[in-house]
Amino acid sequence: MYFNWKDKTNIDELKVICNLIKNSEIIIFPTETVYGIGANAFDSAAVGKIFLAKGRQSDNPLIVHLSDKSKIEEVAEDVTEVEQKLIDAFMPGPFTIILKKKPVIPDIVTAGLDTVAIRIPSNIIARGIITYAGVPIAAPSANISGKPSGTNIEDIRKELEGRVSAIIDGGKTEIGLESTVVRVIDGVPVILRPGKITPEEIRAVVGTVRIDDKAFKRLNDDETPLSPGMKYRHYAPTTKCKLVYADNEAEQVFQMKKLVKEYKGNVVVLGFDEHEEKIVVSQGRYIRIGSKENLEEIAQNIYTALRKADTIKADIILIEGIKKYGIGVAIMNRLLRTCEYDYIEVLDCD
Ligand code: AMP
Ligand code: MG
Numbered sequence: 001m002y003f004n005w006k007d008k009t010n011i012d013e014l015k016v017i018c019n020l021i022k023n024s025e026i027i028i029f030p031t032e033t034v035y036g037i038g039a040n041a042f043d044s045a046a047v048g049k050i051f052l053a054k055g056r057q058s059d060n061p062l063i064v065h066l067s068d069k070s071k072i073e074e075v076a077e078d079v080t081e082v083e084q085k086l087i088d089a090f091m092p093g094p095f096t097i098i099l100k101k102k103p104v105i106p107d108i109v110t111a112g113l114d115t116v117a118i119r120i121p122s123n124i125i126a127r128g129i130i131t132y133a134g135v136p137i138a139a140p141s142a143n144i145s146g147k148p149s150g151t152n153i154e155d156i157r158k159e160l161e162g163r164v165s166a167i168i169d170g171g172k173t174e175i176g177l178e179s180t181v182v183r184v185i186d187g188v189p190v191i192l193r194p195g196k197i198t199p200e201e202i203r204a205v206v207g208t209v210r211i212d213d214k215a216f217k218r219l220n221d222d223e224t225p226l227s228p229g230m231k232y233r234h235y236a237p238t239t240k241c242k243l244v245y246a247d248n249e250a251e252q253v254f255q256m257k258k259l260v261k262e263y264k265g266n267v268v269v270l271g272f273d274e275h276e277e278k279i280v281v282s283q284g285r286y287i288r289i290g291s292k293e294n295l296e297e298i299a300q301n302i303y304t305a306l307r308k309a310d311t312i313k314a315d316i317i318l319i320e321g322i323k324k325y326g327i328g329v330a331i332m333n334r335l336l337r338t339c340e341y342d343y344i345e346v347l348d349c350d
Contacts, residue, residue, distance in 0.1 A: 001166040020165050021133045028142045030170030031121040033094045033179050034149040036139030044106040053163040056145045060229045061111040062138040063119050067130040082184050089205040092120040094196040098183035109138045125170045148235045148303035151176045176300035192227035194330040218341045234337050237310035241339040245321025246346035253278050268309040270319040295327050
């Protein structure tokens with residue numbers, strides 16, 4: 001079933017969706033970050049279908065989505081003062097907090113961990129579904145595991161139609177990157193996965209913040225990250241990718257052009273709007289990711305651009321990197337993993 005709620009939620013169709021959820025079915029719905037594949041979080045059989053539809057590893061836990069803050073105590077306990085400050089500051093919104101779980105959440109949701117990831121989406125379609133379904137919704141991103149997350153309905157239909165009972169079209173997602181995942185450890189908020197809510201914003205609320213260093217490096221097989229999902233290949237097209245960043249713009253263009261030449265033009269470039277005339281490739285091989293001045297726009301476009309790049313036959317996808325600041329931290333975290341850490345970085349010494 002396909003429902004178009006781009007302009008308005010259809011109440012009759014909302015009833016159909018809630019019935020599907022009650023009947024252990026799984027659905028795709030929009031949130032402000034990326035689309036999710038959702039099921040009743042209390043229903044192990046339904047949650048099992050999500051893992052199957054995505055081909056997701058069973059040791060990678062899901063985020064539980066709630067309709068409002070008053071529901072947190074139904075699924076989590078022992079919330080500390082710092083955790084409460086973060087909840088009050090950033091929820092609803094693109095922010096996920098790891099809390100001590102109550103037994104009511106089945107093990108399949110949390111991959112057997114004693115913690116549960118909680119998010120309250122601000123998107124009205126998402127909140128409408130969670131509210132009317134009357135149960136928390138466990139939902140990972142809408143994509144086959146390892147692929148870029150689904151941020152527009154055409155990509156999602158191509159990849160997942162037939163694997164879920166219903167798809168709700170809410171238009172292109174507003175943010176385009178997954179939520180910031182935070183766990184408070186010894187009173188310090190630790191960012192396990194960077195996202196739209198930046199380290200600077202978190203520090204402004206509780207005075208301190210740390211980014212898990214595993215977010216930016218390749219993990220050895222024996223390393224266990226605090227966020228199990230971080231160990232898997234992710235956000236990746238089939239064609240291999242290389243990321244290029246220089247803090248001097250002319251140098252970045254130079255490095256990109258050098259690579260285009262090295263690969264004899266058999267490349268796809270994911271580049272800034274401003275560089276299309278500078279990094280010359282044959283027609284259709286330059287995919288604009290947005291203005292270099294507008295990181296929000298780049299975040300919104302990046303996954304669709306990666307999917308588009310993958311439809312063009314090439315030896316490599318060359319991607320322009322950005323400064324790791326603000327939402328740039330999250331974009332670079334995803335792109336490093338897209339490229340499996342194949343990264344050229346040129347930093348000015350002075
Ligand atoms: P996704 O919904 O696919 O964007 O992924 C959810 C992310 O949250 C993954 O990286 C998970 O590993 C992470 N996550 C979910 N539950 C927990 C938890 N209890 N502790 C730590 N990380 C979690
Ligand atoms: Mg995901």
